[in-house]
Amino acid sequence: MILPTARTWVYPLSVNGRYQRIHRVTGALLQAVLFVTPWIDVGGHPAFQVDIAGRRLYAFGAVFTPADNLLLVLIGLAAAFSLFLFTAVFGRLWCGYACPQTVFLEEWIRPVENFIEGDRGRRMARDRGPWNADKTGRKLAKWSAYLLMSFVVAMTFVSWFSGAGVLWTGGSGSVAYGMVSFFTALMFWDFAWFREQFCNYLCPYARIQGVLCDDHSLVVAYDDRRGEPRGKDSPGACIDCLKCVAVCPQGIDIRDGFQLECVTCARCVDACAAVMAKRGEPSLVNYATLSGQPRTVRARTVVYASLIGIVSVAFVGVLAGRHEADGYISRSPGSLYTVDADGWIRNTYLLRLTSHENEPDQWQVEIEGLPAVAEVSAPSIALDPAATTTVPVVVRVPPGHLIERSTPLRVRVHSHDDELWMDTSFLSEGT
Ligand code: SF4
Ligand code: SF4
Known part of the structure; x- marks a missing residue:
């Protein structure tokens, strides 16, 4: 892994549009699952709980023990092949819409940052300026909010292992609260500083994208045939307003072509759509495939789908033979x-x-x-x-x-x- 020697801090501009509305809906649904599930009781246990000390997995009324390792392996394989299939067809939509890193940054961290420090321009100007009472106060307020959010997320995460009721009422052991402290610190570091570097340098899923995707996978792409040559007075449609660059949370210019850093969040699509709408034209940046032709049925998707089928049949067979x-x-x-x-x-x-x-x-x-x-x-x-x-x-x-x-x-x-x-x-x- 090669880390950059000097990081360019990314100040994403706020953006609204069709895909950001979809983000808010999917983000709300996923957060509901994350925060509510540990509190739902099914048969005396949380709806989903990985009880490491008791070596039990509770899943919506079913109980899995170490004797069910084969079932758990099959579930893991089915989930992995499903992710492969999803990625081969839809590219990095998971990263853009469902990854907890993206959801928390988009739904919690950036709105709080905007509220306390203002939008991109104000944040850039303040960071360039000297430390004074205003800057110190806003930074402290922001970091305090991040710390609180990190604690809530860490408690929720550990609730999936310890049980929410016992954890939030102080009844869990020191190991559980030690994990809460560790994850609170880790998330604060991520929210306050690491951010997009996680996707670019640490995330293993991001690292295998190149193997899972091909020219028929969905990506976010700039229409250079329409857009170029760019510039205010040039014949190309792109007016070089740089809005698509300013809104990008990964700090990339999508007009340079497909880049591994792109998490397909479509903020640039919404930004360009707003710019182009004033000219009565569609966005220059859109979901597309590099081949220009979406093709769902191809060798790798057939292989992944077949593997999911085989694993599913094996799972049903093992489950049918499972005793009480x-x-x-x-x-x-x-x-x-x-x-x-x-x-x-x-x-x-x-x-x-x-x-x-x-x-x-x-x-x-x-x-x-x-x-x-x-x-x-x-x-x-x-x-x-x-x-x-x-x-x-x-x-x-x-x-x-x-x-x-x-x-x-x-x-x-x-x-x-x-x-x-x-x-x-x-x-x-x-x-
Ligand atoms: S290039 Fe566009 S889709 Fe890709 S990460 Fe940046 S804003 Fe999101
Ligand atoms: S937002 Fe659209 S018009 Fe503006 S620079 Fe980006 S591609 Fe060009």
Whole structure:
């Protein structure tokens, strides 16, 4: 990664227009999802929560445990291939409309900055001027607002892991509040200073754009056939007003051609549309493809769509075979078998059950593979939603009924509508 030696600070001019209205709507929807979801309760848990300490993922009533790793991998693959497909067709629309970095900068940071420090011209003039009471006061007010916003965003982000109710009421542990402090500092640094450099130098998604896109992917492009030669008195339509450059949050001139820094936010489209409207002409900058022909069906999109299809079928197959609980039986630590005072041979096991359900359930244990005289002592298991319970299972066989040192057993654990089978063995001296 090569960082520039000297950064040119970007002062984006405010802009309004069709695409900025779309930004506001998509931004509001995404923020509603981000801020409201941790507060929605489904079956006693947040609608979506990654409980790292409890090794659980709660998703709209479903509970995933480490035993569901395959499902989670398939979900991750489907999400990755979907992003590849979306990018191949729509270019960097994700960056322009849905990336949290863009949404927070556009919906929170720039409006607050404009409110406190004024629009582009005033901010540039003030930054060039000396530090005085006015400049210091406005900067402090702006940074205080950024700090507050960073804290709210960090709390919301950590709520997705800790649960909003417990986090906001001070009930989470020190690790959670440590994460809040870390993310507050990180976001303040990003909001106050790093900004567009994140897209240009750090974002991994931005780095793989060149591989995912081709000439048929959607980009924001300048119509140089109409626009050039540019200038107020030249025959080209571009009057060289530089509005498209002034509004760009990435600090680029889209008239120079396609650039990797462009996040396709369309601020330049709206800016030029306003300029051209006064001349009764359409914008010189627009969504377009480099080939000039949008083509959705092509080799890479077919491959990505096929991969999504394969992963989706696999996901449905794995989900259909998923039980209401996971079970695991192991021999009690340190015990092979014991001979009781009455001569019966005893094997002790530990049975662990993990619920995938949002309802409590009752499970029974049965053993197959032993002589009918064998005794099985196992409690009926009351399994709470999303809980893990471990119970002892004791099996006793009278002497003389087993000739093998190791007899295979099948353990059946069943609720009213599901059953699990586990294999283990009964150890004895043999005969
Ligand atoms: S060039 Fe236009 S679309 Fe690209 S980042 Fe700048 S303003 Fe947004
Ligand atoms: S806003 Fe339009 S007219 Fe003005 S410089 Fe940009 S492309 Fe040319």
